[in-house]
Amino acid sequence: MIRVIRGVRDILPGEAVQWQSVEAEARRIFGLYGFHELRTPIMERTELFARAVGETSDIVEKEMYSFPDRKGASISLRPEGTASVVRSFMENGFERQLPWKVFYMGPMFRYERPQKGRYRQFHQIGCELFGPQGPLADAEMMAMAMRYLGQIGLAEGLTLELNSLGCPACRPAYREKLTSYLESKKEALCGHCQSRMDRNPLRILDCKTPGCREIAQSAPHMKEHLCDDCQSHFDGLLAHLDGMQLPYQINPLMVRGLDYYNRTAFEITTGDLGAQNAVAAGGRYDRLVADMGGRAMPAIGFAMGVERLVLLLGEQNQTTPPAPSVYMVVAGPEAEAVALAAAESIRGADITLEVNLQGGGMRNQMKKAARSGAAITVIIGDHEAAQKVAQCKVMESGEQQEISLADLPERLKSDLK
Numbered sequence: 182m183i184r185v186i187r188g189v190r191d192i193l194p195g196e197a198v199q200w201q202s203v204e205a206e207a208r209r210i211f212g213l214y215g216f217h218e219l220r221t222p223i224m225e226r227t228e229l230f231a232r233a234v235g236e237t238s239d240i241v242e243k244e245m246y247s248f249p250d251r252k253g254a255s256i257s258l259r260p261e262g263t264a265s266v267v268r269s270f271m272e273n274g275f276e277r278q279l280p281w282k283v284f285y286m287g288p289m290f291r292y293e294r295p296q297k298g299r300y301r302q303f304h305q306i307g308c309e310l311f312g313p314q315g316p317l318a319d320a321e322m323m324a325m326a327m328r329y330l331g332q333i334g335l336a337e338g339l340t341l342e343l344n345s346l347g348c349p350a351c352r353p354a355y356r357e358k359l360t361s362y363l364e365s366k367k368e369a370l371c372g373h374c375q376s377r378m379d380r381n382p383l384r385i386l387d388c389k390t391p392g393c394r395e396i397a398q399s400a401p402h403m404k405e406h407l408c409d410d411c412q413s414h415f416d417g418l419l420a421h422l423d424g425m426q427l428p429y430q431i432n433p434l435m436v437r438g439l440d441y442y443n444r445t446a447f448e449i450t451t452g453d454l455g456a457q458n459a460v461a462a463g464g465r466y467d468r469l470v471a472d473m474g475g476r477a478m479p480a481i482g483f484a485m486g487v488e489r490l491v492l493l494l495g496e497q498n499q500t501t502p503p504a505p506s507v508y509m510v511v512a513g514p515e516a517e518a519v520a521l522a523a524a525e526s527i528r529g530a531d532i533t534l535e536v537n538l539q540g541g542g543m544r545n546q547m548k549k550a551a552r553s554g555a556a557i558t559v560i561i562g563d564h565e566a567a568q569k570v571a572q573c574k575v576m577e578s579g580e581q582q583e584i585s586l587a588d589l590p591e592r593l594k595s596d597l598k
C-alpha cells in the first residue's frame with residue numbers, strides 16, 4: 182500500500198467542515214473591509230523567493246521544495262504567500278489602483294522536521310494591503326484580524342502584541358548598539374545565538390532559551406531608539422487602537438523572522454495552546470516592492486496558520502460531515518428505474534438527499550437510512566414505482582405517509598421546515 186508522504190496529511194471530510202467555515206468567515210470578514218481574494222500559483226521561480234524572503238534565510242537555504250523543470254529552470258513550491266502577492270501586484274500594474282487590498286488562502290510548503298501540529302504542507306490565510314503609509318492602515322489591519330479571530334470563535338484569551346522595528350534611518354544605529362551589548366554577553370548566549378550574532382542580532386531578542394531571554398530583557402530595545410518619523414508612526418498607531426478601544430500590549434522583544442519588515446510588527450497570541458502562541462503575525466514591509474524591482478510602495482500584511490486555528494477550535498477530530506436531509510431507499514428493479522429521476526427532482530428543490538446506490542433488502546436499507554442521520558426516509562419499492570408514489574417516513578416520530586412522486590419535492594420541502 183502506498184502511504185502519504187512524511188510530514189503531509191489528508192484533511193478528512195469531517196475535519197474539512199471546520200476548514201470550510203474558517204475559510205468562509207475569512208472571505209466574509211475581509212470582504213467587510215474591502216479585501217478581495219487573490220489566487221496565486223503554488224509554484225514560482227525559485228528566484229522570486231530568494232529575492233523576497235532572502236537568499237540566506239533558513240527558508241530559502243534549507244526548507245524550500247525546489248526542483249528543475251523539464252527545461253532546467255529552477256521552480257519552487259511556495260513557502261509563504263507574500264512573495265507571490267508582491268509579484269502579482271507588480272506584474273499586473275496594480276500600482277495604478279491604490280490602495281490594493283487582497284487576501285489569499287491555500288497550501289504552503291516547507292521541508293521542516295515534522296512535529297505535532299507542524300506539517301511540510303501547511304495552510305495559511307493572509308491579507309496584504311498596498312499603498313497607505315500612515316498608521317491608520319496598520320490599526321485597521323489589526324482590527325480586521327481581531328474581528329476575524331473573534332468571529333470564528335477564538336475571542337477568549339487573545340492578546341494583540343505589537344512593536345516597532347524602526348526603518349533604514351534608525352535601525353542601523355540601533356543594531357550597532359544591540360550588537361555591542363550582545364558582544365559583552367556573548368559567553369552567556371546559546372550556541373545558535375552566538376552563531377547568528379553578526380548575521381541577524383535582532384533574532385536573538387526572541388530566542389526562547391532562558392539564558393538568552395534574560396539577556397534580551399535588559400538589552401537596548403528598538404522602541405527606545407526610533408527616529409522621529411518612526412516614533413510618530415508608532416504613536417499614531419497606538420492612538421488609533423485606543424480610539425477603537427482595541428486592547429494591546431507593547432512587546433519590545435518581538436522581531437519578525439524575515440528581514441523585510443520595518444516599523445510595525447504585530448502578533449495575535451493565545452494562551453490556549455499551553456505556551457503563549459501566535460495565531461496571526463504580520464507587519465509593515467515598505468521596502469519589499471522596491472527591493473523586488475518595483476517603485477517604492479508602502480505595504481502591510483499578516484498571515485495565519487489554518488492548522489493552528491482549527492486545532493484551537495478543538496473540533497478537528499470530532500466533526501462528522503453533515504447528514505443528508507433525506508435518504509432514499511430503493512427496493513427492486515422497477516423502483517430503480519424511477520429512483521434517480523425522483524431524486525433529481527428533490528435535489529432541484531435544494532434538498533440534500535442520499536440515494537441508496539448499493540441495493541440490498543428493505544430491512545438492510547432501512548438500517549442504512551437510520552445510520553445516515555436523515556430526518557426523512559423516502560421509500561420506493563416496485564409496488565410504489567408502479568403507482569408513481571413513495572412512502573415518506575419521518576424518522577423521529579416513525580410517522581409514514583404515501584405521497585405521489587410528482588408532489589415529493591414540495592412536500593419534503595415543507596415537512597423539513
Ligand SMILES: [Zn+2]
Pocket residue numbers: 347348349350351352407408409410411412
Ligand atoms: Zn526610523
Ligand SMILES: [Zn+2]
Pocket residue numbers: 370371372373374385388389390393
Ligand atoms: Zn539563544
